[in-house]
Amino acid sequence: DAGVTQSPTHLIKTRGQQVTLRCSPKSGHDTVSWYQQALGQGPQFIFQYYEEEERQRGNFPDRFSGHQFPNYSSELNVNALLLGDSALYLCATQLISRDYGYTFGSGTRLTVV
Amino acid sequence: SQELEQSPQSLIVQEGKNLTINCTSSKTLYGLYWYKQKYGEGLIFLMMLQKGGEEKSHEKITAKLDEKKQQSSLHITASQPSHAGIYLCGADIQGAQKLVFGQGTRLTINP
Numbered sequence: 001d002a003g004v005t006q007s008p009t010h011l012i013k014t015r016g017q018q019v020t021l022r023c024s025p026k027s028g029h030d031t032v033s034w035y036q037q038a039l040g041q042g043p044q045f046i047f048q049y050y051e052e053e054e055r056q057r058g059n060f061p062d063r064f065s066g067h068q069f070p071n072y073s074s075e076l077n078v079n080a081l082l083l084g085d086s087a088l089y090l091c092a093t094q095l096i097s098r099d100y101g102y103t104f105g106s107g108t109r110l111t112v113v
Numbered sequence: 114s115q116e117l118e119q120s121p122q123s124l125i126v127q128e129g130k131n132l133t134i135n136c137t138s139s140k141t142l143y144g145l146y147w148y149k150q151k152y153g154e155g156l157i158f159l160m161m162l163q164k165g166g167e168e169k170s171h172e173k174i175t176a177k178l179d180e181k182k183q184q185s186s187l188h189i190t191a192s193q194p195s196h197a198g199i200y201l202c203g204a205d206i207q208g209a210q211k212l213v214f215g216q217g218t219r220l221t222i223n224p
Binding site for chain 1 (some may be wrong): 117119146148153154155156158161201203209210211212213214215216217
């Protein structure tokens, strides 16, 4: 049973560029949440997608956007990258009809230079 | 301020010693998760607690959720080098169906 798959694993971008990160959910999961984890901090909730709609959003600017596809996979897009966007981006998936049971991917390490 | 407070932020223990990490919320926890993370890697699920007073164990790690569902502790017995890493508590606060995390506890095991 495949777990959560994230790609790429590492990425280096220049300030001002745009980036797209991808997440394939665990088999049977229909909801995808994205988290940003800065060095030395706990993960911070960015947003959550269910039925191809943004279900809820954390305190992140509009530069952060996302998408969910019919196969439940998801993308996180960040525009106009800032140095402060450098972080580990984690994807967590769950089956929304069950209250709990989050599975995390290994993350994408984004470095903005 | 953090919605979830973890303590201590850093812990160094001698191999073989016991240790405890705490996670406290000012609000009712609807689900409390403990994860372990190696530096720069993803989160490894350890345990989930939902009911007040619930206690779960896996190998040498035990987690408890207090009766009022506002505090959890993670206890490691007879620590080993493999226990080293960052321990994160995450919680669904007030049923929002998203996880809020503490800042993490960095555990170092000295041989």
